[in-house]
Amino acid sequence: MSVFRHIVTALFYVVLIGRSVYFAQGQLSPTFYDQTCPNVTNIIRGILLNAAIDDPRITASLVRLHFHDCFVQGCDASILLDDANTTEKVALPNANSVRGYELIDQMKTALENVCAQTVSCADIVTIAAEESVVLAGGPSWAVPLGRLDSRSANRTLANSALPGFNEPLDDIKAKFAAVGLDTSVDVVALSGAHTFGRAQCFTFDQRLYNFSGIGDQDPDLNETLAARLREICPTSGLTNLTNLDHTTPNAFDNRYFTNLQVEEGLLRSDQILFSTPGADTVEIVNNFSSNQTAFFEAFAVSMIRMGNIRPPADVGGEVRLNCRVVNANISTVSDSEDARLVSSI
Numbered sequence: 001m002s003v004f005r006h007i008v009t010a011l012f013y014v015v016l017i018g019r020s021v022y023f024a025q026g027q028l029s030p031t032f033y034d035q036t037c038p039n040v041t042n043i044i045r046g047i048l049l050n051a052a053i054d055d056p057r058i059t060a061s062l063v064r065l066h067f068h069d070c071f072v073q074g075c076d077a078s079i080l081l082d083d084a085n086t087t088e089k090v091a092l093p094n095a096n097s098v099r100g101y102e103l104i105d106q107m108k109t110a111l112e113n114v115c116a117q118t119v120s121c122a123d124i125v126t127i128a129a130e131e132s133v134v135l136a137g138g139p140s141w142a143v144p145l146g147r148l149d150s151r152s153a154n155r156t157l158a159n160s161a162l163p164g165f166n167e168p169l170d171d172i173k174a175k176f177a178a179v180g181l182d183t184s185v186d187v188v189a190l191s192g193a194h195t196f197g198r199a200q201c202f203t204f205d206q207r208l209y210n211f212s213g214i215g216d217q218d219p220d221l222n223e224t225l226a227a228r229l230r231e232i233c234p235t236s237g238l239t240n241l242t243n244l245d246h247t248t249p250n251a252f253d254n255r256y257f258t259n260l261q262v263e264e265g266l267l268r269s270d271q272i273l274f275s276t277p278g279a280d281t282v283e284i285v286n287n288f289s290s291n292q293t294a295f296f297e298a299f300a301v302s303m304i305r306m307g308n309i310r311p312p313a314d315v316g317g318e319v320r321l322n323c324r325v326v327n328a329n330i331s332t333v334s335d336s337e338d339a340r341l342v343s344s345i
């Protein structure tokens with residue numbers, strides 16, 4: 001596949017030099033780097049293990065990074081781009097919230113040293129998410145690979161495509177449907193990622209102090225938990241952190257779902273999966289709560305489905321050299337890089 005990709009690239013250089021036309025990724029496959037970078041997963045895992053010693057939250061952060069990449073023009077590493085005008089990093093769902101950019105840089109540097117210009121940033125983010133779930137005690141799965149990195153980001157889309165913590169269930173379902181995901185099992189299984197990681201007070205404090213604008217509390221929030229949360233969030237609007245799953249904060253398990261059954265979901269978007277009367281998500285929550293194997297199997301399937309969300313052709317495709325910036329334009333590519341690509345045929 002990679003050789004094919006390089007042939008396409010080289011032909012492209014020969015035929016279309018100087019034109020702003022790009023090629024799309026082919027079919028994804030778990031064996032994509034078997035010839036060109038066989039140690040890719042070990043290298044990513046090694047860097048992750050080291051980082052998790054001082055920062056156990058990083059596993060959760062990397063899973064969220066993958067989600068926030070994939071819901072915005074597909075899994076194309078658009079979220080990693082720093083371009084001031086378009087960067088998604090300052091979009092509302094991401095600003096002062098999404099973490100892990102520096103660790104992805106470290107992984108990219110290590111991979112460039114071992115197999116230069118081979119592993120896309122989008123694939124690094126995808127593998128890092130799977131390895132993070134495994135490290136936290138969750139399931140493993142064969143990760144389909146061969147994504148390309150986009151040549152553009154879209155902040156406007158990041159602001160509109162990602163689900164919000166106070167959105168009604170039907171709106172959240174619509175955002176999953178908009179990226180081609182299922183509105184019941186994918187929504188519930190992937191929300192199960194809130195079995196680890198943290199959230200800031202402002203993402204749930206409305207439930208404590210002013211649920212419907214009359215100084216009231218969310219009736220679907222357990223009073224015992226509410227009292228504890230008011231201590232962590234003494235007033236509204238704070239950025240203090242608390243655990244998304246207060247029972248087993250760093251473990252990837254099915255306690256998220258047992259929490260929902262006793263009204264201990266942290267975010268409104270969590271609790272409504274169980275507390276919306278008649279919703280098709282309720283029985284799935286019950287299933288995953290009583291059967292961790294069922295959750296783990298469904299989570300792996302849904303993560304692969306999310307990881308397969310394809311970018312549109314017009315965002316371009318390349319293996320970035322630096323995850324934060326697009327490669328130089330084809331018209332300005334250096335002779336040495338051009339020669340490398342042609343010689344790889």
Ligand code: HEM
Pocket residue numbers: 057060061062063064067096097098099163164165166172190191193194196197198199200201203244267269
């Ligand atoms: C269903 C709609 C979802 C909503 C409304 C939502 C919302 C949120 C919010 C508000 C936070 C806390 C952010 C902060 O306070 O800085 C959060 C954290 C998190 N989300 Fe979601 N999320 C959703 C789905 C998902 C999905 C599909 C995944 C992954 C598959 C995911 C993984 C995570 C993780 C792991 C964290 C903790 C991150 C950390 O500690 O750094 N979420 N989410």
Ligand SMILES: *[C@@H]1O[C@H](CO)[C@@H](O)[C@H](O)[C@H]1NC(C)=O
Pocket residue numbers: 039042043046
């Ligand atoms: C693969 O990576 C691991 C972890 O970095 C390292 O210990 C091992 O020596 C590497 N193997 C090869 C063949 O490069």
Ligand SMILES: *[C@@H]1O[C@H](CO)[C@@H](O)[C@H](O)[C@H]1NC(C)=O
Pocket residue numbers: 084085
């Ligand atoms: C990018 O932003 C700079 C200043 O932030 C502005 O001057 C420039 O016009 C913008 N370029 C585009 C293409 O929007």
Ligand SMILES: *[C@@H]1O[C@H](CO)[C@@H](O)[C@H](O)[C@H]1NC(C)=O
Pocket residue numbers: 154155156157
């Ligand atoms: C960004 O996304 C918005 C909202 O979907 C869309 O209207 C716009 O065309 C996109 N911009 C670019 C440059 O792709």
Ligand SMILES: *[C@@H]1O[C@H](CO)[C@@H](O)[C@H](O)[C@H]1NC(C)=O
Pocket residue numbers: 210212213214215236
């Ligand atoms: C509660 O919400 C209402 C409606 O949004 C608002 O007018 C009011 O100021 C809020 N009260 C507090 C104490 O934040």
Ligand SMILES: *[C@@H]1O[C@H](CO)[C@@H](O)[C@H](O)[C@H]1NC(C)=O
Pocket residue numbers: 231232233234238240
């Ligand atoms: C929450 O934040 C406030 C203000 O920043 C601080 O005074 C308080 O100690 C924090 N509470 C906890 C439990 O972290």
Ligand SMILES: *[C@@H]1O[C@H](CO)[C@@H](O)[C@H](O)[C@H]1NC(C)=O
Pocket residue numbers: 222223224225261262263
């Ligand atoms: C609230 O939480 C407590 C302690 O976890 C539990 O015993 C109780 O059943 C919960 N209440 C509701 C309404 O679920």
Ligand SMILES: *[C@@H]1O[C@H](CO)[C@@H](O)[C@H](O)[C@H]1NC(C)=O
Pocket residue numbers: 291293294297
């Ligand atoms: C739990 O789920 C697994 C996977 O779907 C299934 O094979 C098993 O029969 C379930 N166990 C129970 C007790 O329902």
Ligand SMILES: *[C@@H]1O[C@H](CO)[C@@H](O)[C@H](O)[C@H]1NC(C)=O
Pocket residue numbers: 283284287288294295297298
């Ligand atoms: C529970 O999940 C398992 C595995 O996904 C599935 O086989 C079973 O049909 C589900 N049961 C219910 C009641 O949703």
Ligand SMILES: *[C@@H]1O[C@H](CO)[C@@H](O)[C@H](O)[C@H]1NC(C)=O
Pocket residue numbers: 326327328329
């Ligand atoms: C590529 O070329 C276009 C059009 O000339 C320009 O707007 C863009 O900034 C260039 N990008 C890079 C990375 O040089």
